[in-house]
Amino acid sequence: xxxxxxxxxxxxxxxxxxxxxxxxxxxxxxxxxxxxxxxxxxxxxxxxxxxxxxxxxxxxxxxxxxxxxxxxxx
Amino acid sequence: xxxxxxxxxxxxxxxxxxxxxxxxxxxxxxxxxxxxxxxxxxxxxxxxxxxxxxxxxxxxxxxxxxxxxxxxxxxxxxxxxxxxxxxxxxxxxxxxxxxxxxxxxxxxxxxxxxxxxxxxxxxxxxxxxxxxxxxxxxxxxxxxxxxxxxxxxxxxxxxxxxxxxxxxxxxxxxxxxxxxxxxxxxxxxxxxxxxxxxxxxxxxxxxxxxxxxxxxxxxxx
Numbered sequence: 001x002x003x004x005x006x007x008x009x010x011x012x013x014x015x016x017x018x019x020x021x022x023x024x025x026x027x028x029x030x031x032x033x034x035x036x037x038x039x040x041x042x043x044x045x046x047x048x049x050x051x052x053x054x055x056x057x058x059x060x061x062x063x064x065x066x067x068x069x070x071x072x073x074x
Numbered sequence: 075x076x077x078x079x080x081x082x083x084x085x086x087x088x089x090x091x092x093x094x095x096x097x098x099x100x101x102x103x104x105x106x107x108x109x110x111x112x113x114x115x116x117x118x119x120x121x122x123x124x125x126x127x128x129x130x131x132x133x134x135x136x137x138x139x140x141x142x143x144x145x146x147x148x149x150x151x152x153x154x155x156x157x158x159x160x161x162x163x164x165x166x167x168x169x170x171x172x173x174x175x176x177x178x179x180x181x182x183x184x185x186x187x188x189x190x191x192x193x194x195x196x197x198x199x200x201x202x203x204x205x206x207x208x209x210x211x212x213x214x215x216x217x218x219x220x221x222x223x224x225x226x227x228x229x230x231x232x233x234x235x236x237x238x239x240x241x242x243x244x245x246x247x248x249x250x251x252x253x254x255x256x257x258x259x260x261x262x263x264x265x266x267x268x269x270x271x272x273x274x275x276x277x278x279x280x281x282x283x284x285x286x287x288x289x290x291x292x293x294x295x
Contacts, residue, residue, distance in 0.1 A: 013219065016177050016178070
């Protein structure tokens with residue numbers, strides 16, 4: 001199976017990268033964009049989907065500071 | 075004998091080794107070593123271990139030598155994580171909390187004053203509470219974070235070892251925290267670089283005090 005793992009800074013944690021992107025947008029005329037958060041996208045292929053959660057907890061995300069979401073894509 | 079862990083991508087291991095050699099014998103430990111026989115104290119140095127891919131310290135915690143470091147730490151041996159080493163020890167679960175990108179997003183390199191908060195750790199024993207240490211910081215991912223409840227516990231248990239001096243928090247760290255220890259006090263991590271402050275020639279030798287304290291702790295153990 002193929003999967004996509006989305007990793008984001010946890011809600012409430014300051015994301016300076018998102019803030020920097022948000023501040024840059026008005027200069028380009030995008031005035032109505034708010035709450036930009038920048039995360040990571042990991043694509044992978046696995047024989048056993050059962051391991052994915054464990055793998056996210058142990059390596060792909062740091063659960064103290066990040067949330068993750070696993071999407072199976074076929 | 076002090077051991078300084080060396081990962082691919084470490085860059086402060088030589089300064090760390092030189093700092094250790096001022097207070098003890100010392101040798102480098104390559105990340106593939108699995109035996110730490112004869113080692114009395116360990117320094118996990120700064121740098122960009124394994125390229126800091128994914129998150130700073132995330133890959134390094136799986137290095138073969140880290141299993142031996144974990145056993146050493148659990149047996150009460152003194153372990154000091156500096157900068158990237160701090161990140162590695164947090165990722166490995168040997169220290170509480172995590173390090174996030176600086177709130178200003180910039181790489182910082184400057185001298186800061188640190189305030190000794192706790193003298194219960196293996197690296198601050200013998201120092202005085204409230205004592206100031208002048209030590210440089212140089213990092214991009216140094217914003218100490220732990221959930222508020224955990225911060226309260228750390229403070230109550232004396233695990234906050236060092237804070238940035240008033241008005242000097244360079245990176246947005248929670249409650250101005252610059253260094254923390256585990257509950258037992260034998261494992262400590264800090265973002266500033268005491269190994270770069272061991273000779274008056276470079277402006278301060280305050281950093282040497284942490285190594286000297288560890289040398290005493292190692293002899294006592």
